[in-house]
Amino acid sequence: MDTKDILDIIERNGKNHAGLIAILEEVQEECSYLPEEILRLVAKETGRSLADIYGVATFYKAFSLKPKGRHCVSACLGTACHVRGAQKIVEEFSQELGIKPGETTPDNEITLETVNCLGACALGPIVVSDGHYFANVTARKVGEILRDTREGTFGSDGAPEEHPFLIEVSCPRCGRSLMDSGTSLHGHPSILVTASMNGKTGWSRIPSLYGRFARTHEHAFPDNTIIQLSCPHCASSFQDGSRCVECGAPLATMRLADGNGVFRICTRTGCEGHLLDLGRAEL
Amino acid sequence: MINLTINGLAVSVEKGSTVLEAAQFLGFPIPTLCHHEGLTPYGACRLCVVEIGEGPGARLVSSCTYPAEEGLKVRTASERVVRARKMIIELLLASCPQSKVIQDLASAHGVRTQRFRQEYEDCILCGLCVRMCSEQMMAGAIGFRGRGTERSIGTPFDVQSDVCRFCGGCMHICPACQLRCTYNQPEKAICNACANLAPPCIEKEQYGDMMCYMNPCVACEIK
Ligand code: SF4
Ligand code: SF4
Ligand code: SF4
Ligand code: FES
Ligand code: FES
Numbered sequence: 001m002d003t004k005d006i007l008d009i010i011e012r013n014g015k016n017h018a019g020l021i022a023i024l025e026e027v028q029e030e031c032s033y034l035p036e037e038i039l040r041l042v043a044k045e046t047g048r049s050l051a052d053i054y055g056v057a058t059f060y061k062a063f064s065l066k067p068k069g070r071h072c073v074s075a076c077l078g079t080a081c082h083v084r085g086a087q088k089i090v091e092e093f094s095q096e097l098g099i100k101p102g103e104t105t106p107d108n109e110i111t112l113e114t115v116n117c118l119g120a121c122a123l124g125p126i127v128v129s130d131g132h133y134f135a136n137v138t139a140r141k142v143g144e145i146l147r148d149t150r151e152g153t154f155g156s157d158g159a160p161e162e163h164p165f166l167i168e169v170s171c172p173r174c175g176r177s178l179m180d181s182g183t184s185l186h187g188h189p190s191i192l193v194t195a196s197m198n199g200k201t202g203w204s205r206i207p208s209l210y211g212r213f214a215r216t217h218e219h220a221f222p223d224n225t226i227i228q229l230s231c232p233h234c235a236s237s238f239q240d241g242s243r244c245v246e247c248g249a250p251l252a253t254m255r256l257a258d259g260n261g262v263f264r265i266c267t268r269t270g271c272e273g274h275l276l277d278l279g280r281a282e283l
Numbered sequence: 284m285i286n287l288t289i290n291g292l293a294v295s296v297e298k299g300s301t302v303l304e305a306a307q308f309l310g311f312p313i314p315t316l317c318h319h320e321g322l323t324p325y326g327a328c329r330l331c332v333v334e335i336g337e338g339p340g341a342r343l344v345s346s347c348t349y350p351a352e353e354g355l356k357v358r359t360a361s362e363r364v365v366r367a368r369k370m371i372i373e374l375l376l377a378s379c380p381q382s383k384v385i386q387d388l389a390s391a392h393g394v395r396t397q398r399f400r401q402e403y404e405d406c407i408l409c410g411l412c413v414r415m416c417s418e419q420m421m422a423g424a425i426g427f428r429g430r431g432t433e434r435s436i437g438t439p440f441d442v443q444s445d446v447c448r449f450c451g452g453c454m455h456i457c458p459a460c461q462l463r464c465t466y467n468q469p470e471k472a473i474c475n476a477c478a479n480l481a482p483p484c485i486e487k488e489q490y491g492d493m494m495c496y497m498n499p500c501v502a503c504e505i506k
Binding site for chain 2: 036039048049050051052053054055058059
């Protein structure tokens with residue numbers, strides 16, 4: 001990043017009060033941290049004192065004045081994760097890496113951070129490594145997570161695994177389980193539902209690995225069409241009026257078997273819209 | 284003009300005045316710590332609390348930052364105000380017992396005990412030095428850094444500032460270290476102004492005990 005880029009950023013965001021945070025955010029995005037020379041330049045260009053800018057840069061946790069490592073491991077220390085022993089996990093990471101939270105290993109490989117709640121409390125303690133989520137982390141798993149982080153191998157097959165959450169769902173109406181251990185997808189029991197379209201009705205299987213979409217159907221449905229998903233036991237429809245944030249099609253809603261939330265998927269074939277709404281027992 | 288009553292007395296003040304200014308105009312004493320004429324109000328120490336409003340809606344506000352409002356009813360020494368003020372002084376004593384300013388406040392308001400864990404901070408984060416430096420000295424050499432328990436005063440990156448004028452204004456105004464020389468502990472000094480002035484007083488034998496209470500100081504002319 002050279003001086004001209006910085007000047008551009010400053011120009012774009014304006015030199016007034018409100019622009020400062022936006023400027024720092026953009027610099028941080030470009031450089032991964034806020035280098036001293038750049039802060040001095042920002043001070044000079046915006047006409048504010050360096051002391052002011054330094055104050056803002058050190059006030060917000062989102063800003064870092066130290067370079068970050070190539071990989072970033074964040075352990076959740078939110079309330080839910082905390083009571084499930086997240087502190088122990090952070091200590092274990094600290095010990096394994098020989099650094100404190102907020103620091104980077106001397107070889108510039110790994111930065112250890114703590115965050116306050118990642119919004120997946122029911123699955124805590126949560127650790128996120130380079131965007132990959134690890135649920136129910138124990139101190140024993142720490143070494144493995146660090147190895148995966150260093151080598152970039154997430155998941156047993158070596159392929160990056162985005163959301164390794166296994167979900168178990170049941171029908172929101174009759175409450176019976178929708179899990180079918182007889183047929184597995186991605187090595188885990190599949191979710192079995194009834195799918196119909198234009199009078200054609202058959203089974204449909206959805207992976208229980210949250211974030212995977214490869215569905216199989218008894219009948220081949222054309223791409224980009226909306227299918228009806230319903231319970232194979234009581235035949236009640238899963239469409240409950242909620243809409244997919246990606247494409248606006250109706251969402252099918254199932255209840256998590258532990259009663260602790262809902263799982264929604266888009267009913268349009270080909271759309272990968274889905275979401276997990278934890279802590280919502282009622283539909 | 285804005286009309287309000289303070290302790291039952293009616294007063295009219297110019298628009299834009301604070302409750303503190305109105306009370307001072309009438310001669311009602313309100314203790315202050317982070318307030319200083321000539322610096323923008325900051326509202327950090329809460330020592331200047333007063334009670335506004337009536338009945339269950341009455342609440343405590345810091346008078347140095349509260350603008351005078353039409354019809355406002357202010358009490359500067361109600362039981363609630365006195366209790367809050369004493370508590371604030373007690374907390375200040377807990378963090379900075381060595382400060383002459385805070386000791387004087389405690390004595391003046393009859394605070395004789397201190398029930399909290401004793402600490403010996405050298406700063407109460409009142410922000411006077413920061414405002415002094417930027418508003419009166421036009422230097423902007425020092426500022427707040429970090430937040431929460433990590434919050435501190437100092438120069439950016441903890442290196443000696445290249446815009447500091449070595450005026451000593453920050454030390455002069457500081458209620459915690461007021462005129463106490465920090466040169467014998469350079470790492471604790473805020474701006475190291477003394478270190479750069481090469482003051483003659485440090486040659487004197489009793490230097491260690493003097494703690495720079497000379498007023499006015501013959502060497503550095505601070506105050
Ligand atoms: S001595 Fe330096 S830091 Fe202190 S008020 Fe003067 S210019 Fe500011
Ligand atoms: S150093 Fe002194 S003047 Fe500055 S904030 Fe701390 S107590 Fe206030
Ligand atoms: S009297 Fe001496 S030691 Fe004290 S502030 Fe002045 S120069 Fe520094
Ligand atoms: S507390 Fe850890 S994800 Fe919410
Ligand atoms: S004097 Fe008003 S808050 Fe400090």
